[in-house]
């Protein structure tokens with residue numbers, strides 16, 4: 001029977017960690033799932049949708065199925081969930097984050113229990129599901145399907161990003177702010193109704209301001225690390241350390257984490273403590289989510305003298321200077337999200353481009369290659385994620401035209417191991433490094 | 445001094461021996477997945493020129509099976525080796541396209557150096573395997589596919605580039621009474637357009653050299669030329685460019701070490717079977 005299928009033992013596939021901060025993330029994640037199961041608090045399944053602060057303020061424990069899918073992939077236990085979802089007819093090009101969560105929900109419904117092989121005790125039963133239009137098309141339907149499997153109400157709200165070309169116009173900004181604010185008020189009402197209690201606005205204000213501080217530390221730490229030669233904080237560490245910002249923001253623990261990260265990176269940068277004895281090649285992970293199933297591949301590259309000094313996928317939000325006149329916490333929240341969006345659009349405008357950064361999950365690699373002294377860019381084509389793959393060819397062309405940097409494409413999926421072919425990846429990395437070496441020798 | 449290049453591809457192993465130029469070459473089957481019989485191909489080529497293995501100054505292995513070749517001094521990827529090999533034959537090359545048994549790649553070359561590359565992944569469409577499967581379905585020999593397709597009057601439209609679906613499509617075309625020549629011409633167009641789209645990510649620039657086993661199929665060559673818009677250059681033996689490049693790179697490494705008064709760094713060679721996995 002499906003639910004009895006257990007993943008086989010697999011060899012360790014995670015990457016080595018270079019910073020103490022990165023080592024702490026695993027514990028934070030494990031606790032996130034454990035407390036949702038053991039504590040007597042309401043649980044919500046939430047999409048990454050930039051409003052974690054609201055859940056913290058309402059004393060709800062949020063659980064993020066996309067994070068959980070990544071966790072399953074790193075532990076290589078995603079297959080039985082994926083198989084179960086596909087058995088219900090979900091195509092193998094449906095987002096693998098979604099497939100893992102849907103398979104999990106289907107197995108739960110089949111047996112009435114959390115699947116026994118679910119890592120970290122599984123995702124606790126929610127009393128509500130919350131998602132938005134932010135990021136990609138999969139999201140419109142994904143949580144709706146959860147709602148059917150679990151028979152739990154789903155609240156979906158709209159969160160449009162600022163338009164690339166006109167975002168700077170005051171009238172456009174005002175209209176967007178108003179609209180997003182209405183949407184968040186709707187979410188607050190839904191939560192109040194589900195929980196049978198009112199939002200504590202003072203508490204939310206405190207949480208939003210704490211989150212703002214965390215975001216700023218996150219941003220400053222990442223940028224400082226990317227600029228540093230030698231780099232103390234390679235991409236595989238930064239692919240871990242975004243987790244508190246995405247899934248725990250507003251909590252004191254997240255603020256403490258980013259303070260610790262900032263201090264650690266600052267110390268290493270000040271003392272020129274890098275990761276590799278020699279950074280022969282500095283690389284940028286310039287698009288596509290990482291292969292969660294095989295993060296050890298980063299070490300393969302490092303063993304050959306190359307370091308990913310930055311990743312432009314999980315970019316820290318640009319910290320916004322929120323005017324003092326904005327005192328309402330929801331308005332502060334909306335203001336900072338809007339600012340983040342228009343900063344990216346402004347960068348594009350400076351480069352003479354329109355909308356080049358507006359692909360989901362893609363910061364424009366052009367913004368980083370000079371400042372971070374990058375020798376080459378790697379992009380990951382994801383079979384089941386259009387959101388973070390679309391636009392990569394365009395970005396590659398821009399890089400070729402404006403920076404003459406070589407770009408390597410590797411192909412697989414963020415979670416579905418069936419799309420990964422290790423020999424091929426290694427060959428491509430080897431060939432790419434040979435190309436970089438030739439360029440280096442030729443003084444390109 | 446003699447230098448050897450060993451290119452262990454997914455289906456064929458190619459070995460060349462060079463001094464100033466290629467003095468011997470052999471193309472033989474690679475062998476089963478876990479036992480790569482590259483040593484046999486090497487022994488055969490040595491027999492051709494009557495040389496003991498120790499006389500070979502440097503051996504470079506390339507291709508998918510390059511990792512565990514116990515008789516190689518060094519491994520270099522097929523991208524670098526192909527580029528070097530193609531450049532030695534056609535110094536004006538800017539784009540090399542290689543269509544092998546199980547993969548296809550495009551390489552952008554500037555002054556003999558690789559400046560970018562793309563490859564297909566895990567998918568047989570756009571590779572020799574695609575043609576093999578279809579040849580089997582049609583009951584024609586692989587080698588005659590190209591010539592046959594040149595007699596096509598009305599090229600069939602094969603809309604699917606997926607090997608499995610294309611096979612089904614071919615079967616239904618046959619039942620519709622479409623001639624084999626027209627079907628083959630359609631297939632060649634399908635493979636050419638798939639490879640073209642992949643290579644175009646690099647911005648194809650002339651001169652373009654086509655290598656790999658599929659370059660022997662005149663039907664694919666013509667279809668590629670149609671897509672690209674200018675004629676292709678084809679080496680006399682399109683399977684050997686990787687091995688030639690490997691031998692040349694070995695030669696360069698040796699001569700550089702000798703000129704610099706440094707010892708040539710060789711591996712501990714054993715002329716034994718290669719294993720595919722680490």
Ligand code: SF4
Nearest residue numbers: 095136138385386387
């Ligand atoms: S952006 Fe990609 S990974 Fe995220 S939900 Fe959409 S398809 Fe899935």
